[in-house]
Amino acid sequence: xxxxxxxxxxxxxxxxxxxxxxxxxxxxxxxxxxxxxxxxxxxxxxxxxxxxxxxxxxxxxxxxxxxxxxxx
Amino acid sequence: xxxxxxxxxxxxxxxxxxxxxxxxxxxxxxxxxxxxxxxxxxxxxxxxxxxxxxxxxxxxxxxxxxxxxxxxxxxxxxxxxxxxxxxxxxxxxxxxxxxxxxxxxxxxxxxxxxxxxxxxxxxxxxxxxxxxxxxxxxxxxxxxxxxxxxxxxxxxxxxxxxxxxxxxxxxxxxxxxxxxxxxxxxxxxxxxxxxxxxxxxxxxxxxxxxxxxxxxxxxxxxxxxxxxxxxxxxxxxxxxxxxxxxxxxxxxxxxxxxxxxxxxxxxxxxxxxxxxxxxxxxxxxxxxxxxxxxxxxxxxxxxxxxxxxxxxxxxxxxxxxxxxxxxxxxxxxxxxxxxxxxxxxxxxxxxxxxxxxxxxxxxxxxxxxxxxxxxxxxxxxxxxxxxxxxxxxxxxxxxxxxxxxxxxxxxxxxxxxxxxxxxxxxxxxxxxxxxxxxxxxxxxxxxxxxxxxxxxxxxxxxxxxxxxxxxxxxxxxxxxxxxxxxxxxxxxxxxxxxxxxxxxxxxxxxxxxxxxxxxxxxxxxxxxxxxxxxxxxxxxxxxxxxxxxxxxxxxxxxxxxxxxxxxxxxxxxxxxxxxxxxxxxxxxxxxxxxxxxxxxxxxxxxxxxxxxxxxxxxxxxxxxxxxxxx
Numbered sequence: 267x268x269x270x271x272x273x274x275x276x277x278x279x280x281x282x283x284x285x286x287x288x289x290x291x292x293x294x295x296x297x298x299x300x301x302x303x304x305x306x307x308x309x310x311x312x313x314x315x316x317x318x319x320x321x322x323x324x325x326x327x328x329x330x331x332x333x334x335x336x337x338x
Numbered sequence: 339x340x341x342x343x344x345x346x347x348x349x350x351x352x353x354x355x356x357x358x359x360x361x362x363x364x365x366x367x368x369x370x371x372x373x374x375x376x377x378x379x380x381x382x383x384x385x386x387x388x389x390x391x392x393x394x395x396x397x398x399x400x401x402x403x404x405x406x407x408x409x410x411x412x413x414x415x416x417x418x419x420x421x422x423x424x425x426x427x428x429x430x431x432x433x434x435x436x437x438x439x440x441x442x443x444x445x446x447x448x449x450x451x452x453x454x455x456x457x458x459x460x461x462x463x464x465x466x467x468x469x470x471x472x473x474x475x476x477x478x479x480x481x482x483x484x485x486x487x488x489x490x491x492x493x494x495x496x497x498x499x500x501x502x503x504x505x506x507x508x509x510x511x512x513x514x515x516x517x518x519x520x521x522x523x524x525x526x527x528x529x530x531x532x533x534x535x536x537x538x539x540x541x542x543x544x545x546x547x548x549x550x551x552x553x554x555x556x557x558x559x560x561x562x563x564x565x566x567x568x569x570x571x572x573x574x575x576x577x578x579x580x581x582x583x584x585x586x587x588x589x590x591x592x593x594x595x596x597x598x599x600x601x602x603x604x605x606x607x608x609x610x611x612x613x614x615x616x617x618x619x620x621x622x623x624x625x626x627x628x629x630x631x632x633x634x635x636x637x638x639x640x641x642x643x644x645x646x647x648x649x650x651x652x653x654x655x656x657x658x659x660x661x662x663x664x665x666x667x668x669x670x671x672x673x674x675x676x677x678x679x680x681x682x683x684x685x686x687x688x689x690x691x692x693x694x695x696x697x698x699x700x701x702x703x704x705x706x707x708x709x710x711x712x713x714x715x716x717x718x719x720x721x722x723x724x725x726x727x728x729x730x731x732x733x734x735x736x737x738x739x740x741x742x743x744x745x746x747x748x749x750x751x752x753x754x755x756x757x758x759x760x761x762x763x764x765x766x767x768x769x770x771x772x773x774x775x776x777x778x779x780x781x782x783x784x785x786x787x788x789x790x791x792x793x794x795x796x797x798x799x800x801x802x803x804x805x806x807x808x809x810x811x812x813x814x815x816x817x818x819x820x821x822x823x824x825x826x827x828x829x830x831x832x833x834x835x836x837x838x839x840x841x842x843x844x845x846x847x848x849x850x851x852x853x854x855x856x857x858x859x860x861x862x863x864x865x866x867x868x869x870x871x872x873x874x875x876x877x878x879x880x881x882x883x884x885x886x887x888x889x890x891x892x893x894x895x896x897x898x899x900x901x902x903x904x905x906x907x908x909x910x911x912x913x914x915x916x917x918x919x920x921x922x923x924x925x926x927x928x929x930x931x932x933x934x935x936x937x938x939x940x941x942x943x944x945x946x947x948x949x950x951x952x953x954x955x956x957x958x959x960x961x962x963x964x965x966x967x968x
Contacts, residue, residue: 277443277633278633278634279629282566282570302451330400332390
């Protein structure tokens with residue numbers, strides 16, 4: 267399943283950092299952070315609850331880039 | 339400006355005022371400790387978030403980032419001031435300049451981001467569905483296929499369809515980067531995402547919103563794969579080792595020389611001086627200019643290309659495109675228009691127009707592509723009442739009576755069958771011979787026209803340094819060679835079946851220089867496997883095929899081959915900027931690091947070097963956005 271979230275991030279490198287952090291979260295199949303459109307597109311692994319996975323994603327992203335915002 | 343930026347600006351102004359005020363206090367009028375406490379106020383205002391981030395970084399085991407460097411350097415400078423020199427201005431000023439740099443960077447990036455996303459803003463919000471009670475605004479997703487929608491001037495076409503009523507010009511620049519408007523009339527196909535400029539259009543939708551061009555493109559833009567270029571990976575790897583390395587270097591600089599001086603040389607160790615040099619070293623070494631400007635350059639390059647109707651699916655493709663050495667083209671639909679047209683009329687005693695009219699009348703009942711192209715070439719609509727006794731000679735042509743004259747229209751075999759001597763044609767293409775009342779009346783040449791820009795595109799490719807241009811086609815050898823000669827291609831492979839193209843491409847891949855990238859350009863009609871197999875696949879005319887959009891790495895929104903050299907030039911410019919930034923930033927840093935270690939550069943120079951290099955690198959990176967003159 268694929269979901270798109272609005273995000274707020276200041277720099278292209280921070281977006282890259284978020285992307286690699288989110289990709290390491292288990293339950294995330296693939297993730298793309300689009301700096302231009304300020305969006306995060308997450309495709310979840312099967313049988314995963316997106317809400318629970320996204321909680322982890324937010325945590326992981328905040329770790330690498332405390333300024334970022336993900337609007338769930 | 340965003341709220342965050344405004345807040346930073348206020349903090350910058352406020353701390354500058356406070357700092358200015360503090361500088362007015364005469365030295366020695368207060369003790370060192372009260373001065374320290376006073377300076378802590380502007381320092382706190384300007385730097386609290388950096389300190390917080392550095393602290394959080396330590397907690398999250400992401401220690402070595404620019405926040406950490408800045409925090410350590412400024413706190414260290416404050417400590418030296420408190421213990422030895424009594425100078426606190428430097429610490430506050432370093433933080434201040436750093437924040438100015440950050441603000442500038444975030445503002446510049448935000449601005450260019452908005453510029454790009456505004457141009458790519460093709461998402462229609464509503465559709466005017468025509469119902470029994472008149473037009474009604476609805477969500478485009480709710481509109482079923484086959485409904486009638488209204489599009490007023492100034493509105494975006496929300497869904498692909500066919501014009502039922504109304505004439506207008508369309509602005510397609512958001513989709514194709516092409517500024518010349520396209521005229522549409524009833525019966526024309528219309529793609530979503532264009533802006534209606536002049537008249538009201540009634541459109542019968544042929545697709546659902548989710549399947550429409552505009553949705554496909556948005557999906558592509560938003561979902562651009564996260565494949566990172568080598569340069570970006572280099573920078574993130576570089577930063578991973580670089581920052582710890584400079585921290586260790588700074589530590590060594592702070593500890594070793596004074597220890598050696600004190601223990602072995604028997605001179606004053608000068609701990610304060612060496613710690614200060616180490617802190618300067620830290621400020622200089624901040625890798626912001628690199629980590630910020632490199633991804634930004636790619637982002638700007640991709641954005642700039644998007645403005646020109648060239649969609650790049652990831653920075654790695656931009657990097658690869660810049661190294662293109664061989665470009666392989668599919669012929670039909672890429673270099674040629676993929677539409678059959680009458681290109682010549684030969685050896686006819688009648689005027690071209692008359693002959694075409696006879697041909698059109700003879701072929702008036704056929705739906706064969708050749709018949710259609712003949713009818714399209716004839717300016718008058720065939721009057722069917724003039725035609726009688728249609729006799730089709732399967733696979734060879736047709737014999738009819740037109741105005742009481744016996745007209746035969748078909749290939750060479752038909753002429754032989756009728757026993758009429760004919761003149762063969764030296765041109766390539768499909769030849770339709772005509773005979774009227776048993777006498778030869780010349781022939782019509784029908785061929786797939788080359789795109790008017792193809793020749794120039796090949797020439798431009800060569801001018802940009804592409805060494806080999808190759809054309810693949812399923813056409814007959816003679817046709818293929820003629821086209822290749824006219825366009826100036828280096829090599830041509832003809833008589834290929836779709837599956838041959840893949841194996842041929844494999845061979846080309848083996849024979850090319852491994853440092854160079856092989857680019858394949860196709861229109862996506864049965865060449866999706868080749869697009870995937872090539873080092874870099876470019877699909878033309880994104881309106882064409884969904885499979886091509888999936889398979890390709892770069893998608894050209896329109897089908898103008900001139901966009902290929904343009905894309906290469908954009909990619910090269912972007913890579914040039916990336917290299918400039920890497921070399922420039924590293925060179926300035928290296929010089930400053932040495933000067934700092936030798937004690938020549940103080941912290942002021944350090945922060946100017948850091949912020950200055952960053953601002954220049956960011957400005958340089960944004961240059962990748964400007965592609966108009968490429």
